[in-house]
Amino acid sequence: MTEKVSSGIKFLGDIPGFELPNGVLNKGITGCGATTVALTDPYSTIICSPRNELLRNKSDQYPNSLLVIGGVNVDEIINYINKTPIPKILVSYDSFPKLLECISDKSKFRVVVDEFHFILQDASFKSEVGLALLNKLKVFPYVTYLSATPILDKFIDKIDFFKDIPYTKLDWEDKELIEVVRIKSPNPISAAIRIVENYKNGDYPKILLPTGEWVESTECVIFLNSVNNNVNIVKPCRLSPEDVNLIVGASEDNDKQISKIGEGFSRGRIPLKGEKHKKFTFCTSTAYAGCDFYSESASTFVISDNKRLNTSIDISTDLVQIAGRQRLETNPFRKHIYFIYNTSIAETNDE
Known part of the structure; x- marks a missing residue:
């Protein structure tokens, strides 16, 4: 499915009533604020990424979020979830299993897999981690797979895991030429x-x-x-x-x-x-x-x-x-x- 984004709109947050979909979202362009939507919308959200620097960068910009990478203990995670009305958790693929153990009610959380094309791109040296993440995501009822990379259109229909997952591509009327x-x-x-x-x-x-x-x-x-x-x-x-x-x-x-x-x-x-x-x-x-x-x-x-x-x-x-x-x-x-x-x-x- 292709959705048009009207002229004059630069960020997804500018679209009235916009929500990240349950399924694959090909953003079409970078820098359109999809992760910002995930970090500011009214839903308890887990944002996954294989790049710790990306997670640190977003965590620095959103101090009320919790960064879950190596060194964060289980008690700290549970305490944050219990005391935060709308938890926003930034987690690496490697630390996702640890986070999963701390969440008793998975239905309360939406998950955003940011830059998910890395599951394909890193497969030559990190395939086990990517496959393990995909399998563990099945327990969550609402998962958004985010990317702006053309590799999606070429290969996604050849991957069994994504065959029955809704696919949305954004078509921006205003595109910045680089x-x-x-x-x-x-x-x-x-x-x-x-x-x-x-x-x-x-x-x-x-x-x-x-x-x-x-x-x-x-x-x-x-x-x-x-x-x-x-x-x-x-x-x-x-x-x-x-x-x-x-x-x-x-x-x-x-x-x-x-x-x-x-x-x-x-x-x-x-x-x-x-x-x-x-x-x-x-x-x-x-x-x-x-x-x-x-x-x-x-x-x-x-x-x-x-x-x-x-x-x-x-x-x-x-x-x-x-x-x-x-x-x-x-x-x-x-x-x-x-x-x-x-x-x-x-x-x-x-x-």
């Missing part, structure tokens, strides 16, 4: 280093506003799915900890890699709206989907090193997600993405 500037490079990491050096030297990207005024992008966000490659960019550029925000997954190995840069460097967090952003933000796949950046002037650079399979970026899916990360409409650079890549055997065409 310009992807594709730059082929024999060495994307060297290209990333040049970008950082330009910013260091005050050679910023500029854009001409409709008013005739030129403005500069004084911050950059670099998406590169390798902590090691991030280290190999930051270290030779001799950046200071005050200028660098490293948004990577929480793990001992990642912390060990970051320590190679030098003293004072550590994993960071995504600033909330109104908080100061650093000049350089480096993100791995933990921040590709759902996270909210509120920079006034950041440009977005996506670096794909195709010679390393585990760091390749699937431009049919990940660019769609990355395009929605900068949330402020006042940022004139949010409609442009610089995609720097190399190729191996095959190359995706412009379309």
